[in-house]
Amino acid sequence: MPIYNAPTRDMQFILHDVLDVSGSGLPGHDELDRDFTEAVLDAAGKLATDVLAPLNRVGDEQGCVLENGVVRTPEGFGDAFEAMKEGGWTALDCDPEYGGQGMPYVLGLATGELFVSANMAFNMYQGLTHGAYSAIHAHGSDAQKAMYLPKMVSCEWTGTMNLTEPHAGTDLGMLRTKAEPQDDGSYLITGQKIFISAGDHDMSENVIHLVLAKAPGGGEGTKGISLFIVPKFLVNEDGSPGERNAVSVGNLEEKMGIHGNSTCVMNYDGAKGWLLGDLHKGMRAMFTMMNEARIGVGLQGYAVAVAAYQNAVAYANDRLQGRAVTGVENPKGPADPLIVHPDIRRSLMDQKSFLEGARMLAFWGAHQIDRANAGDEDAEALISLLTPVIKGFLTDKGFDTTVLAQQVYGGHGYIEEQGMSQFVRDARITMIYEGANGVQALDLVGRKLAADGGKPIMGFFETVKGFIKEHEGNAALKAGFLDPLKAASKDLQAAGMFFMQAGMKNPNAALAGSYDFMHLFGHVALGYMWARMAVAAQKALDDGTGDARFYQTKLATGRYYMARQLPMTATHLARIESGADPVMALDAGQF
C-alpha cells in the first residue's frame, strides 16, 4: 500500500521562516505561533496518515454505488467522516458565529493539503461543503445563515455546487435549468445538472445544493442566472430535515479517477429552492467564491503529487536495479538502489523542486486571501491576478509530477495494486474542473492582465524587482537565485508587452499565447517563491538556528528549480512571440 508522511516540517518553515504569519499583523494571525501551528498540523497529519490514507485505495477500488436512489460511499468513509467532524477539522476556518473556529484561511489550507494528499476523493465531501458554506456566508440572508451554516460548519449537512449541464459547461449562459417563482417567495427548480461532486451520499443527514438556474425576466445569457439553495430534505421549523425535496440522483458517472467521490447527475423536478443573494446576479455570487475554490483545486493538483512523490522516493531507495556508473554503492546487495542513477535523481529533483515551490505558492496565495479578507485591496488584486496561475500551473505540473513518480516504478507503476496509477488518474481531474486550464489561461490573459489598467501585474513586477533589489548584496544567493529570477521575470514582461502590442491589433495574438503565458507566469511565480525561501533558509543557516541539514536541502532543491525548471520561460516566450498566425493558420476542415 502507498505510504504517506505529513510534511509538517516544511509547512512550519513556510508559515514561520518565510511568511512570518504570526507577525503579519492580520487579525487572528497573532495566535499562529510555531507551537500552535505545529500542534494543529501534527494532529491533522495524524488523521491524514492514520485514517484517511489507508482508505485511499479502498475508495478507488470500490467506488461509489447507486442503490435505490441512494449513493453508498466506500467502506470506512463514514467512520472517517465522523472522525473528521469530531476533530473539528471541517470548522477550522469557519465563522465562530456559526460554530467555526475562526482560524485564518492559510491554516485551513495547510491542513487541507494533508487531507488531500492522503485521500483526495474523500476530502472533496468536506471541500465542496466548505465552498457552499462560503457562498451562503457571503450572500445569504440572516435567516438562511442561521438555518444552514451551523449544520454545514459541522458537516452534519454537506453541500454541493450545481453549475454544469450536459450542453453547458464553461458557457453557463446557455444553461436551461428553470426557476419559477412561487407565491410564498420560494422557487420551483426544474432541470438537469451533471458532474455534481458529492451530489449525494450516505455520510450526511442532508445535502444542501447550490444551483444556478434562470428565473424569468433576467434576459439572455449569463445575465439571467440566479443562484438557489435547494436542500435534499426541506428543513423543518425546528431545524431538522423534513420532507424530501424533488431532487434526485439520475446516475453516477464512471470516471477515470476520484472513484471515492460520488459524481452525480442531479435531476431537479420542480424542487423547492430559495434565492441566494440577488435575483439575476447568480454569476456574481459564484465569482466571489471562485478565487478560493480555484486555489483549492490548485492545491489538490500538487497535494496528490506530494503523496506520489513520497512513494517514488521510497521505491527509489528500496528497489535494487543496476549499479552506479561511478562505482558500486551497495556492495553487499545484488545491485544498487535506483536512487544512485542520475536520471532517477533528475526525475525526483524535478518532482521535489516543483512540489516545495508549489506548496509555498499555495500558502502565499492563502495568506494573500487572508490579507484581502482583512480589507487589503492590493492583496485582493494580486490574488485575483494569480488565481488562474495557481489553479492552471499547479494542476498541470502536479499531474506531470504524478506521471514522473509513477515512471520511477517502471512496470510496477502500471499495476493498480501499487497505487501510483491512482495518483495519476486522480490528479488528472484537477486540470479540468473548476474551470478547465485553458479557461484559466483565458481568464488570466483576457481579463486579469488588463484589470484596473494593468495595475495588479505591474504590482507583481514591482514586488519581484523590489525583492531582487533588497537582496542583491546577498552574494550566496545571487547566481543561484536572483539572477535567474531576474531573467525569467524579464521574459514574463516581454510576453506582457507582446500581448499589449500585438493584442491591440488582433485579440487572437494574445489568446494564442494564453496557455504559454499562464505557464510562464507560473514559473516566474515559483522562481520568486524559491528565492524567498532561499533568503529565509540562508538566514536560518547564517543565524545558526539549528537543523542546518533542512536548510541546506532547501537551498539545493531551490537551486535545482532555478537552474533546470526556470529556463522553460524562454521556450514559453518564443511560443508566445510566434503570435497567432501559426496557431490560426488552418481552417476547421483542415484538421
Add this chain to the structure above:
Amino acid sequence: MPIYNAPTRDMQFILHDVLDVSGSGLPGHDELDRDFTEAVLDAAGKLATDVLAPLNRVGDEQGCVLENGVVRTPEGFGDAFEAMKEGGWTALDCDPEYGGQGMPYVLGLATGELFVSANMAFNMYQGLTHGAYSAIHAHGSDAQKAMYLPKMVSCEWTGTMNLTEPHAGTDLGMLRTKAEPQDDGSYLITGQKIFISAGDHDMSENVIHLVLAKAPGGGEGTKGISLFIVPKFLVNEDGSPGERNAVSVGNLEEKMGIHGNSTCVMNYDGAKGWLLGDLHKGMRAMFTMMNEARIGVGLQGYAVAVAAYQNAVAYANDRLQGRAVTGVENPKGPADPLIVHPDIRRSLMDQKSFLEGARMLAFWGAHQIDRANAGDEDAEALISLLTPVIKGFLTDKGFDTTVLAQQVYGGHGYIEEQGMSQFVRDARITMIYEGANGVQALDLVGRKLAADGGKPIMGFFETVKGFIKEHEGNAALKAGFLDPLKAASKDLQAAGMFFMQAGMKNPNAALAGSYDFMHLFGHVALGYMWARMAVAAQKALDDGTGDARFYQTKLATGRYYMARQLPMTATHLARIESGADPVMALDAGQF
C-alpha cells in the same frame, strides 16, 4: 463511441512524396508503387475501422479474465483475430519461406499504425508474436524454424517474450529462472516471469514463449543468460500441439490500461524448453530484435494519440461553447464550436504537428531498417542511434498528446464512456515497457552516442547539414523550416559537445542530462522530418500535381512545429548544460 479514420492519405504522402520507397532501389520496394500501397493501406484501414476500433472500448471495459487456468479475451476479440489472420495481415512482412508475404518492413509498420490506433491492446497479440517470430527467424535452427515459424506467421500460434522477474526488470543480470540441461538436449525451465503480455489467451492453439533463463556455467550477471523456446503445448512430430507443458498462468495483472491484453504472471515449473541461438548468448539474441521492437513501441505511443486527436478534432467541431473573440462564427447556433477558440487551436496544432512528424519519423526509421536488412551499414548505425529517440520521445510526446486530446473534452473527457481516458491510460504503458524511457536515454547517451567513435551521430549531423545546404536556395522554406532546423541542430551539437567535455571528467554530467538529450534529439529529428516533408509538399505545389489543399495544410502544420515546438531545444540544452551538480546535490536521505 470514439471514432477512427485511417490516415492513409498522409501515409501515401510519406511513402511516395517524401521517402520515394518504390524508387529507393531496395529489394522488394520496387513493388511498392502508389496504387499498390494504397490498396494495401485501404484494406488494412477497413479492418482497423470496421472491426478493430469498435472493440477498443469493449476490451477496456471487459478486460481479460482468468478462469480455471485459462485466459478469456473480451467479446469479439476471437472473431477479430480470425479476420486479421484471414486477411493475411499477420504475415505481411514475414519470410515467404514460412508463409509470409515478404513485404518490406516499412509497409508492415504502416499497417501496424492503423491497427494500433484502432485497438492497441488487441494488436499486441500479433505484435508480440511477430517479435517472437523475428527472434526464432534470426537465431533458430532450421528444424526450429520449420517447427514454429509457419504457425506463427499465420498466428495460429502466438508468441511471447519472457524477460522480467519480480526483482529483475531493467537489470536482467539478476534474473533467477533456471534452465537445467537434459540428456535429450532439452532443458527444464523453472522460475517465475511477470508482466508477460499476451502470456495466455483463448485465440491461439498454442503459445510459444521465449524465455530468458540461466543455464549452468555461464558466469555471473547477464553473461550467464540464454534464450529458450518453451511452448505451452509440446509439439508432436506431425506438427500438431501435443502434451501440455509445465507452464501456467499464475495471475492476471490489474493494470491502468491495455485491459484487452492479458498481462500474465507466468510460472515455469520444470517446463521443457529448447535453446534458441547460442548458449549463454541470450542477451545478444534479444538485442538483435530490440531496434524493431522499440520502434514498434514508439509507433504505439503516437498511434494511440492519432486516434485521440481525431476525436478531439471532432469534439472541437461539434461542441458549442462560447463565442469567437473576433466575432460570432455560428450565428444560427446558441454558441460557436470550440474550434474557434485560439487556445483550442493551440492544443490541436500541438497534437497535429507532433503526430504527423512522429509518423514521418517512424516510417523513416522503418525504411532505415529495410536498408539495414539489405546490408546498408550506415543505415544500421543510424537506426541504432535513433532507436532510443524514436522509442522514448514518441511515447512521451504521444502520451502528452492523448492528455491534450482528453483536455479538449473538458469534464466529458474524464468520463470513461467517452473513451478519451482509455487513450491516456493505454498510451501510458508505452513510456514504460520495452525499456522504460529513462533506460532509453541511458542507452542513447551511455552507449549509442559513443558507438564507433561517434560516427553515427556525426553522420546524422552531416545528413542534416547536407540537407540544409541542398535546399538553402529555397526561399519559401528558409525562414519557416531551414533556419529553425539549423538552430535546433546547433543546440544538439552543443549538448553533444558538453557531454564529451564534462562527461570525460564525470560520467554523471552526461547521464544527468540524458533524458533532456533524448528529447532534444527527438525535436531535432522531428524538425528534420518536417523540413523534408516541407520540401516534398512545396515541390508538389510547385509542380501543380493537384490536391493543393493537402500540401498547404502540410506546410502550415510544419511551420507550426518549427515555430512553436522546436524552441524546446533551448530549454533542454540549458538543462543539460547545468550539469550534474544540481541533479546530484542531495544524498538519498535528503529527498
